[in-house]
Amino acid sequence: MSLAVTSTPLARRFEALPIAIFLVLALAPLAASFGAETYLLGLFTRVMIYGIAALALDFICGYGGLVSFGHAAFVGIGAYTAGIFGAHGITDMAITLPVALLVSALFAWLTGTVCLRTKSVYFIMITLAFGQMIYFVAGSLSPYGGDDGLTLKLRSTLFGFPILQYDRALYYAVLAFLLVSYLLLRGIVASRFGRVFRGARDNPTRMATIGYDVFRYQRIAYVIAGSLGGLSGFLLANATEFVSPSFMSWQRSGELIIMVLFGGIGTLHGAIVGAAAFLVLEDMLGGITENWKLIFGPMLVLIVLFARGGLLGLAQSVWERLRRG
Amino acid sequence: MAEPVPNPVLRIENLRKNFGGLVVTDGVSMTIGEGELHAVIGPNGAGKTTLINQISGTLAPSAGTIYLNGADVTALPPNKRAELGLARSFQITSVLPRFSALENVALAVQARSGSSYRFIGCADKENALNDAAMAALTEVSLDRRADILAAHLSHGEKRALELAIALAMQPKLLLLDEPMAGTGPEESERLIVVLQRLKGRFAMMLVEHDMNAVFALADRISVLTYGRILASGQPAAVRADPAVMTAYLGEELE
Ligand SMILES: Nc1ncnc2c1ncn2[C@@H]1O[C@H](COP(=O)(O)OP(=O)(O)OP(=O)(O)O)[C@@H](O)[C@H]1O
Numbered sequence: 001m002s003l004a005v006t007s008t009p010l011a012r013r014f015e016a017l018p019i020a021i022f023l024v025l026a027l028a029p030l031a032a033s034f035g036a037e038t039y040l041l042g043l044f045t046r047v048m049i050y051g052i053a054a055l056a057l058d059f060i061c062g063y064g065g066l067v068s069f070g071h072a073a074f075v076g077i078g079a080y081t082a083g084i085f086g087a088h089g090i091t092d093m094a095i096t097l098p099v100a101l102l103v104s105a106l107f108a109w110l111t112g113t114v115c116l117r118t119k120s121v122y123f124i125m126i127t128l129a130f131g132q133m134i135y136f137v138a139g140s141l142s143p144y145g146g147d148d149g150l151t152l153k154l155r156s157t158l159f160g161f162p163i164l165q166y167d168r169a170l171y172y173a174v175l176a177f178l179l180v181s182y183l184l185l186r187g188i189v190a191s192r193f194g195r196v197f198r199g200a201r202d203n204p205t206r207m208a209t210i211g212y213d214v215f216r217y218q219r220i221a222y223v224i225a226g227s228l229g230g231l232s233g234f235l236l237a238n239a240t241e242f243v244s245p246s247f248m249s250w251q252r253s254g255e256l257i258i259m260v261l262f263g264g265i266g267t268l269h270g271a272i273v274g275a276a277a278f279l280v281l282e283d284m285l286g287g288i289t290e291n292w293k294l295i296f297g298p299m300l301v302l303i304v305l306f307a308r309g310g311l312l313g314l315a316q317s318v319w320e321r322l323r324r325g
Numbered sequence: 326m327a328e329p330v331p332n333p334v335l336r337i338e339n340l341r342k343n344f345g346g347l348v349v350t351d352g353v354s355m356t357i358g359e360g361e362l363h364a365v366i367g368p369n370g371a372g373k374t375t376l377i378n379q380i381s382g383t384l385a386p387s388a389g390t391i392y393l394n395g396a397d398v399t400a401l402p403p404n405k406r407a408e409l410g411l412a413r414s415f416q417i418t419s420v421l422p423r424f425s426a427l428e429n430v431a432l433a434v435q436a437r438s439g440s441s442y443r444f445i446g447c448a449d450k451e452n453a454l455n456d457a458a459m460a461a462l463t464e465v466s467l468d469r470r471a472d473i474l475a476a477h478l479s480h481g482e483k484r485a486l487e488l489a490i491a492l493a494m495q496p497k498l499l500l501l502d503e504p505m506a507g508t509g510p511e512e513s514e515r516l517i518v519v520l521q522r523l524k525g526r527f528a529m530m531l532v533e534h535d536m537n538a539v540f541a542l543a544d545r546i547s548v549l550t551y552g553r554i555l556a557s558g559q560p561a562a563v564r565a566d567p568a569v570m571t572a573y574l575g576e577e578l579e
C-alpha cells in the first residue's frame with residue numbers, strides 16, 4: 001500500500017456522501033420505473049452485491065493493509081452454497097444463508113491461518129493460490145455442472161415465502177444487506193478491535209511489542225471480510241439465478257481490487273462508488289465496442305495514477321479547489 | 326564477573342545468537358535487579374540491538390535462557406512478554422505513523438485495560454484510555470503535541486513518544502535502545518532528566534553511546550564487544566577497567 005500519510009478525515013469530511021449514496025440507491029428503482037426498468041434494476045442490484053464484496057475487501061485492504069487477491073473465492077463459496085442447496089430443493093434462506101456465511105467464515109479461518117503468516121507480496125500470492133484452488137474445485141463438481149455451473153430453479157425463500165421472487169423485492173433486500181454490512185464495518189473500524197487492526201497495518205512489530213497478538217486480530221478481520229464475501233455471493237446467485245466457477249476466477253478477485261482502488265481505498269463508501277463506477281462503465285463501454293477493455297484499462301491507470309484517493313479523492317480535491325476559488 | 330542480584334527482574338543465561346557463521350551474541354549472562362538502571366555499552370556492531378531483540382522476543386536466540394521475574398520466557402512471543410511487563414523502545418524509531426501521538430499511547434493503554442476484542446463503541450472516545458495516555462505524554466512533555474499525527478512529529482518528539490508508549494504499558498522492565506541517538510544536545514539533556522525521574526520505578530536496560538547519559542544514569546554498566554560481556558560492574562570500576570579502556574581506545578583510534 002502507499003506510504004502516504006492519510007488518516008480518516010477524508011471519511012469524516014465527506015459524511016454527507018455515504019448518506020447521499022444510500023439515498024440514491026433507495027430511490028433508484030423509482031427512477032428506473034420510467035424506462036428500461038429490468039435493465040437498470042438488474043444493474044444496480046449487481047452494483048450493490050459487488051459493493052458488499054468490495055466493502056469487505058476495503059476493510060482488510062484499506063484498514064488492515066492485507067491485499068487479498070483471492071477475495072472472489074468467498075463470493076463463489078456463497079454462491080455455490082445457494083446453488084448446491086437449491087439443486088437439492090432446499091431454498092429457504094433461514095437455512096442456506098447462515099450456512100453460506102458459516103462456510104465462507106470457515107474457509108477464511110483456515111486459509112487465513114496460513115496466509116496471515118506471510119506478508120506483502122507473499123500474502124497476495126498465497127491468497128491468489130487459495131482462490132485458484134477453490135476455483136478448480138468448483139469446476140470439478142460434476143454433479144453441479146462442473147465448468148458450466150448450474151442454474152437456480154428458484155430464488156431463496158424465507159420461511160417458505162418467495163420474498164425475493166420480484167426484482168424489486170430482491171433489490172431492496174440487497175440494499176438492506178449492503179446498508180447493514182456498511183454500518184457493521186464502520187462500527188468495527190472505529191472500535192477497539194478496529195483500532196488494533198489498523199495499528200497492525202501501520203506497524204505490526206510495534207503492536208506486538210505493546211502486547212497485541214497481531215495474527216489473531218488479523219484472522220478475525222479476515223473471517224469477517226470472508227463472511228461478507230460469502231453474503232455477496234449468496235445474493236449474486238439469487239440475482240443471476242445461476243452460479244459458475246467464473247464467479248471465483250482470479251479476474252474477479254482482481255476486479256474487486258480495482259473497484260476498491262477506483263472508489264478510494266480506506267473509506268468504505270468508496271468501495272460502493274467503485275463498484276458502481278466499474279460495473280456501469282463496463283456496461284456502457286461494452287455496449288459501444290467489443291474491445292471495451294482497451295478503453296477501460298488505460299482509464300483505470302489514469303484514475304489510479306492521477307487520483308490517488310480514487311474517484312472520491314478526485315471529487316474531494318475538485319471540491320476543495322472550487323471552494324478556495 | 327557480574328555480582329548476582331537477589332530477585333532479578335531480568336536474568337539471562339548463556340545467551341547465544343549466530344547469523345550463519347557470524348556469532349553476534351556469544352554466551353551472554355547478566356541480571357537486572359528491581360529498580361536498577363543497567364547500561365549496556367559497546368562499539369557499533371557489538372550486538373547490543375541483537376541482545377535487546379532477543380530479550381523482547383522479536384528475535385529467537387540460538388541457545389540460552391531468558392527469565393523475566395523468574396519465569397522462563399525464552400519461547401514466548403513479544404506480545405506475551407509485553408503482558409508480563411516488558412516494554413522497549415527501538416533504535417530506529419518505531420511508532421504508528423498514521424495515528425496521533427495520543428492514539429499511539431492510548432493503544433498501549435488499551436492493551437492493558439480490558440479486552441480489545443470489542444467490536445462496537447468508538448475507541449478514540451474512551452476517556453479512561455485517553456486520560457491515561459495523556460498522563461504518559463505529559464511525563465515526557467509531549468502533551469501539547471497530543472493531536473499531531475506521529476508521522477509529523479520531529480525526530481526528538483518521536484523518541485519521546487516511544488518513551489511515553491513504554492510508560493503507558495506500566496512496565497516492570499524497560500529496554501531502551503539508544504534513546505538519545507540523533508537528538509540534539511538540548512533534547513538529550515531533557516531526556517536524561519526524564520530518565521532520572523523515572524529511575525527506580527522499574528528496572529531499565531539502557532543501550533547508549535552517549536557517555537554523559539550513561540554515567541549520569543547507570544547503577545551498573547556492562548560492556549559488550551563482539552557479542553561478549555567484556556566487563557560488568559559499578560560505573561567507577563568499569564571506567565577504570567584496563568580492558569575497557571583498550572577496547573574503547575582502540576575504537577577511537579579508528
Ligand atoms: N538479521 C541479521 N542478519 C545478519 N547479520 C545481522 C543481523 N542483524 C544484525 N546483524 C549483525 O550483527 C552484528 C551486531 O548487530 P547489532 O545491530 O546488534 O549491533 P549494535 O551493537 O546494536 O550496533 P550499533 O551500535 O551500531 O547499533 C552486526 O555485525 C550486524 O551486521
Ligand SMILES: [Mg+2]
Nearest residue numbers: 373374375416
Ligand atoms: Mg544497535
